[in-house]
Amino acid sequence: MMISSRVRLFRLTGALTLMLASTALALPAVALSDIRDITPPSGDTPSDTVAPLPGHEQDVIEDSLPVIPDPDPLIKRSDPEEVESVEPETPPVEVIYDIEKAPEPVRRMRELIIEAAKTGDISKLKPLMNPGPDQTSVPLQDPDQDPVDALKAVSGDSEGMEILAILLDILTTGFVHLDPGSAEETYVWPYFAGKSLGLLTPREKVELLRIVTAGDVAEMQEYGNYNFFRVGITPDGRWKFITVGD
Known part of the structure; x- marks a missing residue:
């Protein structure tokens, strides 16, 4: 006899229901008190602690270790850019007013x-x-030119009177002793030839204006040094030069 599909489905469903019921009756009952608490004990594991992923345990250990800085070198050297070369300062020359401090031959030639x-x-x-x-070296002198004629050529007048007045002015100022102990040792008038114009005192500026004009002084300050007439006498009393310029 043929069984319809619907009847066959009802019979299978009923059989499965009986099997599940019998299995449930065979299992022991579990009380709520027997369910194990899996909550971690308080204080053992922080609530925000995240377990490392497999394979990253070493990274976590290294990150947790304290970092020890590298020791400083035993010898600390300054940065090359911070080291500045310091050149020794040249002491200012002494301005001498007392002619008695010059050797006798120098004093004699000056007089x-x-x-x-x-x-x-x-x-x-x-x-x-x-x-x-x-x-004696004089300015603008040709090899065969007479020194007196050369001085007249640079004078403001044809007789050389201006040069004589200049000599009187500069030889009555203070002087400086340049290159002592060398072959170029010389006593030089006026002392402005050996002193920076920027270091002149008010008194010294007045002395300079007795020799040159205010316009001349302004031009000298622009170039940074005295560039008017000067006279040099060697320690043995030889008139070494009368020159003009730097």
């Missing part, structure tokens, strides 16, 4: 030049210029 200048005759200077290989 002879002053006496010749006071005469108003520039030719009186020629015997003092030591004709020969060591002749």
Whole structure:
């Protein structure tokens, strides 16, 4: 006899229901008190602690270790950019007013030049210029030119009177002793030739204005040094030069 599909489905469903019921009756009952508490004890594990993923346990350990800084070098050297070379300062030259501090030959030649200048005759200077290989150096002199004629050529007048007046002015100021102990040792008038114009005192500025004009001083300050006439005498009393310029 053929069984319809619906009847067959009812029979299978009923059989499954009986099997599940019998299995449930066979299992022991579990009380609520027998359910184990899986909550972690208080204080053992922080609530915000996240277990490391598998394979990353070593990273967690290394991150938790304290970082010890590298020790400083035993010898600390300054940064090359911070090291500045300090050049020794050149001490200022001494301005000397007491002519007695100069050697006697120097004092004698200075006095002879002053006496010749006071005469108003520039030719009186020629015997003092030591004709020969060591002749006094004068400005703008040609090799074969007479030194007196060369001085007249730079004077504001044809007779050289201006040069004589300049000699009197500069030889009555203070002087400086340059290059002591060397072959170039010289006593030089005026002292402005050996001192920075920026270091002049008010008194010294007045002395400079007795020799040159205020316009000349402004020009000298622009170039940073005295550039007017000067006279040099060697320690042995030789009139070494009368020059103009730097």
